[in-house]
Amino acid sequence: MAVTDKDDLISIIEEDDDDIEIPEEMPLMPVRDVVIFTDMLLPLFVGRDKSIKAVEDAMSSSRHIFLATQKDPITENPKPEEIYTVGTVGKILRMIKLPDGRIKALVQGVAKGNILEYVKKKPCFHVKLSMFEDDPCGELSLENQAMMRNVRENSEKILTLKGEVSSEITTILDSIEEPGRLADLVASNLKLKIEEAQELLELKDQLERLKKVNDLLGRELELTVVQAKIQSDVRDEISKTQRDYYLREQVRAINKELGEFDERALEAEEYKKKIKKAKMSTAAKEESERQLRRLEQMHPDSSEAAIVRSYLDWLVELPWSKATKDSIDIKEVKAELDKDHFGLDKVKERILEYLSVRKLNPKMKGPILCFVGPPGVGKTSLGRSIANSMKRKFIRISLGGVRDEAEIRGHRRTYIGALPGRILQGLKQCEVNNPVFMMDEIDKLGSDFRGDPSSALLEALDPEQNSEFSDHYVNLPFDLSNVMFIMTANMTDTIPSALLDRMEVIEIAGYTHEEKEKIAFKYLLPRQIKENGLKKEHLKLSSSAMALIISEYTAEAGVRNLEREIGSICRKIARKIAEGKDGNFIVNVNNLSKYLGIPKYQPEMEQEQSQVGLSTGLAWTQIGGEVLYIEASLLPGKGEMIITGQIGEVMQESARAAFTYAKANLGRFGMKETFLDNQDVHIHIPAGAIPKDGPSAGTAMAAALISVITGKPIKKDVAMSGEITLRGRVLPVGGLKEKSLGALRAGIKTIIVPEKNKKDLTEIPPNVHKAIRFLPVSQMEEVLKEAIDGDVFEIKPKKQSKKPQKPKVNKAPGPSDIKKEDDQKAE
Known part of the structure; x- marks a missing residue:
């Protein structure tokens, strides 16, 4: 905090010669974020109950209050050991009570003091003090006089750089002859850390204090010079920017009158950079450059320009050559698959075979796997596990109910709102050209007057053809041979024979009773406990109860309904815990019906x-x-x-x-x-x-x-x-x-x-x-x-x-x- 009024500061210095009688005991008010020096005059906003009581006690006696800084400014009610022992005796010159109950007080630093003991702690601190006098410095040597002059000059330089220098401040600095008072005045106006300011306050040697302030002042001067330079550069840059903006607006107005637009050149330059960065195939690069030349010749607001612009955006954003690097450790992959899925040995074996071949021959074409089995046996989650084990990105789309061929191959660019097919959309979304691409529910594709989507998939899912897959929108060959396609279906009867012939079908049958029980305890129960906010100790489900859930509450090949029933038990227990009941619950055959009702399926x-x-x-x-x-x-x-x-x-x-x-x-x-x-x-x-x-x-x-x-x-x-x-x-x-x-x-x-x-x-x-x-x-x-x-x-x-x-x-x-x-x- 600094003295804000120069006349007040002059009056304080003039009154310094007056004898001030300071009592030995007075109320203590801890202050935070500031260390108060002698001769400082600053306003304090007092809001804490103890501090308000201390001010009131001081006003009812001699108006003297001891101001000591607390070590941690965050602490709301500091203890004696959390307050520095050396502080400043302040005199309250004015006090105003604000409408919100706080107090605004104008305080002047009088003398330094040291706390001997805490006399009272409630309702506010009262302390017994001893005066903390500076050591006499005697006659100043030439070196010390030069240091004082250096402190004055550096202070004036800082104020000059900040635009705050005046003749009154120069007069004040020149009028102080004592090194200690000069050091205190300058230190109170520097932005010091609490520890640095407190260290200065506790120094009794005036010359040592002045020397330390001189060092801190030199650091502050360097910072102020750099700050002033930055501000000057910013002002120059703003002036230049304003000038450029003004000239650019003039050029724009002139070009507008002439029917010419400068944005076209900037846009063309930006597209050229993107085309170069995309690393397209030769055909795609030639086509994009040709479309860019067309765009430059069009009026920017025409509908045709918007179509070309959208087409170029798709071309430069498709991952033509960007791919993730496969990380194939067969043992690690097997552990990953076993961790996520129980059983399914035939499927895991086929996946490990593919990855083994991929490791030995990185250039092999991606296979088209088709997982066929009942709902809830883990077909979709297997695809995600494969992607995780290979460190590839994973994209999933659902083909259930798709009847439009354009969903697969895209629309022609001539249509308003045309887009590429969902295959290229997925590749753009994952930003690589070799993800694990899962197509769910391929057996539920439909067909109508808009075309047959299953026929559109023939090219994409044929390893011999998909290296040059052509989308109607892009109309350029795109290499899909690095993509690992995985299909899922509940049955193969509705899949066209030509499409089925391009896929390697892996049958996934349902789970047995024993497999369901192991899956439930290893995967489903821990997941439902976590999702419902429970802890492991909250719920214990017996094996016999789990067997009963499987046999009499579910009738399925997968485990989806089994997880729903387990989730139902967890929700009911979560409610009991939320109502304040004991958090340890055991579910067995005897009380299972309380959670799930009567059995739904009787053998x-x-x-x-x-x-x-x-x-x-x-x-x-x-x-x-x-x-x-x-x-x-x-x-x-x-x-x-x-x-x-x-x-x-x-x-x-x-x-x-x-x-x-x-x-x-x-x-x-x-x-x-x-x-x-x-x-x-x-x-x-x-x-x-x-x-x-x-x-x-x-x-x-x-x-x-x-x-x-x-x-x-x-x-x-x-x-x-x-x-x-x-x-x-x-x-x-x-x-x-x-x-x-x-x-x-x-x-x-x-x-x-x-x-x-x-x-x-x-x-x-x-x-x-x-x-x-x-x-x-x-x-x-x-x-x-x-x-x-x-x-x-x-x-x-x-x-x-x-x-x-x-x-x-x-x-x-x-x-x-x-x-x-x-x-x-x-x-």
Whole structure:
């Protein structure tokens, strides 16, 4: 703080000779951000309660108050040890109470003092002092007189540079003869740190204090000179800028009158720099330069100029040659994939194979992978993990519901608002030409009068062609061979064959019960605990409760609904904690219904018993495998067949084939050949609101029909899948892995599969093999012997030249058994 009024300062100096009686005890007011020297006159704004009380106590006595600086200016209520012991005795000259309760006081520094002890601490500090006198300096030597003159001259120089010098200030500086007072006056006007100012205040040697002030003054002079130079340069620059602006405005006005615009030259120069920086292909560079020459000849406000300008912007912003460097450590990649996803060994193995080849041959073309599987099995997150493991950027677009070809290839530039396709848009967004590019839901592409987007993808997803991919908007070849494309789909049936042929399909089946449980405890539960603001100790979910959630609260191949149910439990516990309840909760089988309500799915096999005319088939759906119940019934009629349950043409044909097989073999079942002449057969597949189709339910429909004809029940824990022919042969079907997982969820113990599907049994997880017995068959007779409870063949079949061997049913064939059988065939 500095003295602001020169007349006040003169009066203070003149009054210095008067004797001032200072009491030994007085109130203390801590001050912050300033060290007060003697002879200083400054206004203080007092707002703290203790400080206001100290001022009031001083005003009620001798008006003297001790002003000491606190060490930390942030502290609101400093303690005695947080206040410097050396300070200045001040006299309150004027005091005004402000409307907000604060006090404004004009204080004059009188003398320096040292705190001996704190007499009172409440309601404000009162201290006992001893005077802190300066050491006498005696007669000044020539060197000391020269130092005083140097201090005066440097002070005047600083004030001159700041524009604050006046004759009164020069008079004041010349009138002070004591080194200590001169040092205090100059120091009070310098912007010193608290520590530096306090050190000066505590120096008793006047000459030492003056010397230190002289050093600080020299530093301040250098700073002031530099500051003045900067300000001068800024003023000159502002003057030059204003002059240039004025001249430029004049030139602009002249050019406007002449119909010429200077901005065009600047714009053209800027585009030239961007074209050079973009490092385009030769064709793209030539085209951009040609378009730039066209732009220079156009009127800048024309619509054609706007189209060309937008086109150039896209050309210079596309990553023609910018790419990230692959960082491929196979062990690290495997650890990354295992950390983010449980199971999926086949997918991880294929990814590691690709990266291994990429590491050995960096110039290889990017493959087109297609992950096919039910929702919620981790297809999309796998793509992100691949990008992270390769240190590549990741771009994802969703193709679900896309019907316009322009979404893929872009619009022609002639249209207003034209844009490139979503492929080039994604590359511009990630700013590199070799990202991991994921296209979700490729099986849900549509087509209408605007074109077929799947056909537009043929070029982009063909490794032999996409090095010169042409977008309608850019209309120049762009290299997509470095992009790693990953598609996802729930099924391949709706993907056009030409597009499917360009992709490497990797099937991702659903998870088993055990896999879901491990995924839930390793990934889903920790993530939901974190997202719902809980801590690990807040929630303990038992294994039996998790198993119950999986079996009776979800019915899916993936784990998306499982995570929702876990999130529901976490939200309810978060609410209890927010209401102030104890934060340790245990969820088990007994109290699970309190959090999730009654079970949503009851295992169907527990509700059914072995019945006549009720067989269990297996169906493949987009969300995984499921069991399919088939009912058959006889009623008086004319030998006709009724089929219900919203089934497709192929399934109806399978039902007719099963009916023909049963009718042709009535004699072998111990029935009259004319048994069905006066009987109508009704085959019904429940869940009539759901469309069903496919040939794989042929064996199940035949078994249900023969069961109702013979009156013998079908075992409730046996399921079957296979296409049937008129002669009772069982043909292979697809989706066996998904169907087996669905059967496992439904509690099936035995699955009858076609003989030619034995090769697919190697893909069945080991835990499914342990829980389910797989029985390969080639004839419908074998199906009936295993599925129907009792012998349906009362008339033995005719002897053949070579009796077919009965298949072993004690254990399911594993990979080693199949290999052994193949070796025997080879011999």
